[in-house]
Amino acid sequence: MKKTLLFVFTLSGLSAQSAVFTEYHYVQVMKTWLEAQSYCREKFTDLATVSNPEENARMTSALRDPGSNAWIGLLDDLKGWRWSLGDVDLSDEFVYWNTDRPDLKSINETCAVMRADGLWADRECTDTYPAVCYDEKHPSKFILVTAGTTWHEAQAYCRSKYTDLASARTMSENEDIHSVVTDYTWIGLRRNTWAHWSDRRPRTFTNWDRSQPSQGRQAGSSCAAVSTAAGTWREAGCDTESPFVCEKVYTRKQQAFKLTFRSKADMNDDAAAQQRLLEQLHAQLEKHGLSDFKLRWTQRDGQTFHKEPEKKKKKSKGSCG
Structure with a gap:
């Protein structure tokens, strides 16, 4: 076998x-x-x-x-702002911060609101404001939630009821969100500190x-x-x-080898035999001058050893009279 x-x-x-x-x-x-x-x-x-x-x-x-x-x-x-939807970086191609924002007055001002004029401002994530959710299935896409919540509560609510907090990655999206905003309102922009x-x-x-x-x-x-x-x-x-x-x-280099051998026993069920064979292989590699290495078995489909498919014998061509 x-x-x-x-x-x-x-x-x-x-x-x-x-x-x-x-x-x-x-x-x-x-x-x-x-x-x-x-x-x-x-x-x-x-x-x-x-x-x-x-x-x-x-x-x-x-x-x-x-x-x-x-x-x-x-x-x-300080530039590590990310959108909640898709967890993507805030692109330099479109930002719409109010003048002198983010102002960095507090390390906790790491969540963003949209103001009534459509500009963004940084606020502490534990402050409570309404929020704008994004719903990929809703015709208008952006839904105002009037109840005041923290940023993380707003994120959890939007993800459970809709898709996520709103992202304003273009001026067009910013204007669409602005159309439902009347005062400071959470959007999906946040900066993870450190x-x-x-x-x-x-x-x-x-x-x-x-x-x-x-x-x-x-x-x-x-x-x-x-x-x-x-x-x-x-x-x-x-x-x-x-x-x-x-x-x-x-970084240590790792190499995989495939060996073929003959055995009458199924070694997948014999851990002791696997260990003995590993020790024999280790000794042979050291004998050939290799040092400072470690061997281990790997598995595929839950097994270390796999029976090779039998090769089909070619039929010999004959002649008929």
């Missing part, structure tokens, strides 16, 4: 689940956040990204010079110091720095000069 097996051969001693490893490097040179970002991208991979407590512990172990702050890669991008790292990975972990990030906001973007003494993070103006932490990301 002919069987087919699949296994993965991973370089660098890591399994497929650990194919990326990050080193952190403390750079004791005074630079602004943008200057530090350029330096890290040139010399390493990027400014430091910290995705979980384990990475945070390794990053803080690389810190030097206790008593200062060092830039990491987290940025509160949403991404320098390498564009989404923020999934924070280690802010107490009372950080600040609830007040001056004009301009804010960036995150780590205390070299406490290891906690704090907000700072991006134009401040500080040391910084870079990351060097190593």
